[in-house]
Amino acid sequence: MQVPSLDYDHLEMSPKEEARLVELNRTGLLDTQPEPEFDNVVRLVTTALSVPMAAVTLVDRERAWLKSSIGLSGSQSPRWQSFCSHAVSLGEALVVPDATRDPRFVDNPQVTADPHIRFYAGIPLKTDEGHALGTLCAIDRVPREPSDREISVLQGLADLVVEQIELRLAANTDGLTGVMQRRAFLSAGERDLARTRRSGAPFICLFLDADHFKQINDTFGHATGDAVLRRIVTDCTSVVRSCDYIGRLGGEEFCVFLPEASPAAAKEIAERIRAKIEQSDHQGPRVTVSIGIAISSPDDQTVESVIKRADEAAYEAKRSGRNRVHAS
Numbered sequence: 408m409q410v411p412s413l414d415y416d417h418l419e420m421s422p423k424e425e426a427r428l429v430e431l432n433r434t435g436l437l438d439t440q441p442e443p444e445f446d447n448v449v450r451l452v453t454t455a456l457s458v459p460m461a462a463v464t465l466v467d468r469e470r471a472w473l474k475s476s477i478g479l480s481g482s483q484s485p486r487w488q489s490f491c492s493h494a495v496s497l498g499e500a501l502v503v504p505d506a507t508r509d510p511r512f513v514d515n516p517q518v519t520a521d522p523h524i525r526f527y528a529g530i531p532l533k534t535d536e537g538h539a540l541g542t543l544c545a546i547d548r549v550p551r552e553p554s555d556r557e558i559s560v561l562q563g564l565a566d567l568v569v570e571q572i573e574l575r576l577a578a579n580t581d582g583l584t585g586v587m588q589r590r591a592f593l594s595a596g597e598r599d600l601a602r603t604r605r606s607g608a609p610f611i612c613l614f615l616d617a618d619h620f621k622q623i624n625d626t627f628g629h630a631t632g633d634a635v636l637r638r639i640v641t642d643c644t645s646v647v648r649s650c651d652y653i654g655r656l657g658g659e660e661f662c663v664f665l666p667e668a669s670p671a672a673a674k675e676i677a678e679r680i681r682a683k684i685e686q687s688d689h690q691g692p693r694v695t696v697s698i699g700i701a702i703s704s705p706d707d708q709t710v711e712s713v714i715k716r717a718d719e720a721a722y723e724a725k726r727s728g729r730n731r732v733h734a735s
Contacts, residue, residue, distance in 0.1 A: 415496055415497065416496070417492045417493045417495070417496035417497075418486065418487060418492070419496075420468075422649040423649075425648070425649040425650035426538065426649045427495075427538040427539070427540065428467070428468055428650065429649070429650065429651075429652045430534060430536055430538045430540065430576070431465060431466075431467065431538075431540045431541075432587075432591070432594075432595035432598070432599075432652060433576055433579055433580065433587055433591060433595070433652070434465075434540065434572055434575045434576055434579065434591075435575055435578075435579045435590070435591040435594055435595075436465060436474055436572070436575055437465060437467060437472055437594075437598060438472070438598070439474070441475060442474075442475070444571045445463045445474050445475035445568065445571065446475045448463065448475070448543065448564050448567055448568055449461045449462060449463055449475045449476060449477050449543075450477065451564055452477075452543065452545050452561065452564055453477050453478070453545075455557070455560045455561075455564070456528075456545045456553070456557050456560070456561065458526070458545045458546060458547045459477075459478045459546075459547060459548065460476070460477060460478035460479050460522060460545070460546035460547065460548075461476065461477050461478070461543075461544065461545050461546065462474075462475065462476035462477070462479055462491075462543075462544055462546070463475045463476070463532075463541065463542075463543055463568055464476075464489070464491040464529075464541045464542050464543075464544060465540055465541035466486065466489060466491055466492050466495045466539075466540070466541050466542075467486070468486070468602070469485070469486050469602070470483045470484065470485060470486050470489075471483060471484050471485075471486055471488075471489035471491050471492060471541075474541075478522070478546070479522060479546070480521070480522070484517070488515055488516055488517055490503065490506075490512065490515075490517070490524065490527045490529060490544070490546075491529050491541060491542040491544055493511065493529075494529035494530070494531050494539070494542045494544070495531055495539045495540075495541065495542065497531075498531055498533070498539050499531065500528070500529070500530050500531070500558060500561075500562070501527070501528070501529045501542075502527070502528045502553060502558070503526065503527040503528075504526060504550055504551060504552050504553075505525055505526070505550035506518045506524050506525055506526070506527060507525065507550075512524075512527075522546070522548070523548050524546055524547075524548070525547060525548055525549050525550045525551075526545075526546065526547040526548075526549065526550055526551045526553075527544060527545075527546050528544060528545045528546075528553055528557075528558065528561060529542035529543070529544035529545075530542055530543050530544070530558075530561050530562050530564075530565035531565075532565060532568055532569050532572060533569065534569065534572060534573060534576065535573060540572060542565075543561065543564055543565040543568050545561060579591035581655045583633055583636060583637065583655075584636055584637055584639075584640040584655055585637075585640065586640055586652075586653040586654055586655050586661070587652060587653065587654040587655070588654070588655065589654060589655070589656050589657065591654075592652070592653075592654025592655075592656075592662065592664075593654075593710055593711065595652065595664070596612075596654075596664050596710035596713075596714075597709065597710050599664060599666045599710075600703060600707065600709075600710045600713070602666075603666060603667060603703065604703070604705075606667075608666075608667040609667065609668065609669065609670065609702055609703065610664070610665075610666060610667075610702070610703035610710075610713065611664075611665040611668050611670065611673040611700065611701070611702050611703070612662060612663070612664055612665070612700070612701045612703075612710075612713045612714055612716075612717040613662065613663040613665065613673065613676070613677050613680070613698055613699070613700055613717060614660070614661075614662055614698065614699040614700075614701070614714065614717035614718045614720065614721040615639070615643065615660070615661040615662070615663070615680070615696045615697075615698050615721070616659060616660050616661075616696060616697050616698075616699075616721045616725065617635065617636070617639060617659035617694060617695075617696055618694070618695045618696060618697055618725070618729040618730060619729075620632065620635070620658070620659040623635055623692055623694070626692070627691075627692055631691060631692065634691055635691060635692065635694050636655075636659060638684075638687060638691070638694065639659075639661065639684055639694065639696065640653065640655075640661070642680070642683045642684045642687050643661070643663065643680050643683075643684070645683065646676060646679045646680045646683050647663055647665075647676060647680070648665070648668070648676070650666055650667075651663055651664060651665050651666070651668075651676075652664055656714075660718075662714060662717070663676075663680075664710075670700075670702055670734075673700055673702075674700065674732065674734065677698045677700055677732045678732055680696070680698065681695070681696060681698055681730065681731065681732055684696050685730060695729060695730035696730070697721050697722075697724035697725045697729050697730065697731060697732075697733075698721060698724060698731075698732045698733070699716075699717040699718060699719065699720025699721030699722070699723065699724055699732075699733055699734075699735065700717060700720055700732065700733070700734040700735065701713050701714070701715075701716035701717035701719075701720060701734075701735045702734075702735075716735040717735065719735060720733045720734060720735040721733065723735075
């Protein structure tokens with residue numbers, strides 16, 4: 408059996424991987440209830456390939472989470488154990504005819520113990536942006552060599568899953584600015600807040616409010632106001648890190664979550680955003696923003712409590728003269 412090159416790290420947190428995780432958050436699918444759109448596809452995999460196990464797996468930062476599965480116990484496993492994490496890293500179909508003869512998996516707990524994986528075939532679920540968010544996979548407890556037809560069928564079914572993912576991305580994306588809508592943004596923030604609480608890392612929120620936005624709308628019209636909001640997002644996106652994500656909370660109010668950023672780094676990012684927007688050479692009226700910074704504390708039970716403090720800090724920035732950064 409020819410084993411693919413081992414010259415890759417399926418756990419590497421590269422800028423590309425961080426961008427992939429941001430798009431995964433944007434789907435709003437993590438930790439959601441079972442849905443027939445995904446369950447039906449998984450059922451078809453077991454029938455078409457005659458395998459006892461199949462799953463739609465989404466590969467998160469530290470885990471592989473099963474959106475839908477048949478024959479597998481539990482809803483998640485550590486990412487380092489996940490066959491699907493390898494397929495996501497490779498970005499192409501991964502076929503393992505016999506895991507006990509593959510040096511990547513021979514000592515894997517999912518091979519040496521339940522579910523005793525021998526055969527694995529996983530197709531990356533690639534979005535239009537080119538990010539593989541997870542896989543559609545077929546698994547068996549006995550070695551096997553899949554036919555070209557079986558892999559083609561698995562690819563076709565994976566395409567159906569991607570269609571569903573793209574629908575979620577569209578539903579969770581603000582149509583005007585392209586950033587996350589409020590609900591998906593808050594859901595992603597809750598997961599990251601919980602993760603940072605476990606790890607002890609900081610979770611920081613920036614609250615951006617466009618200065619004198621009503622005046623811009625009244626003077627130049629709503630079309631110009633819309634252009635200003637898109638311009639704010641463009642400038643903000645050019646400054647934040649690949650692991651950070653932006654949400655529109657409504658009107659001219661935006662939030663940025665900065666997972667695991669230090670307070671000093673958050674202050675620097677906020678100042679760079681403020682300066683970038685002020686100095687932007689886009690056509691149209693001059694625009695500035697007031698930015699509030701809040702750092703999570705052990706008392707924060709929800710991400711909205713962090714946002715509330717960041718909002719209050721942004722109000723202080725406005726009260727102090729606008730076009731400035733204030734930390735709570």
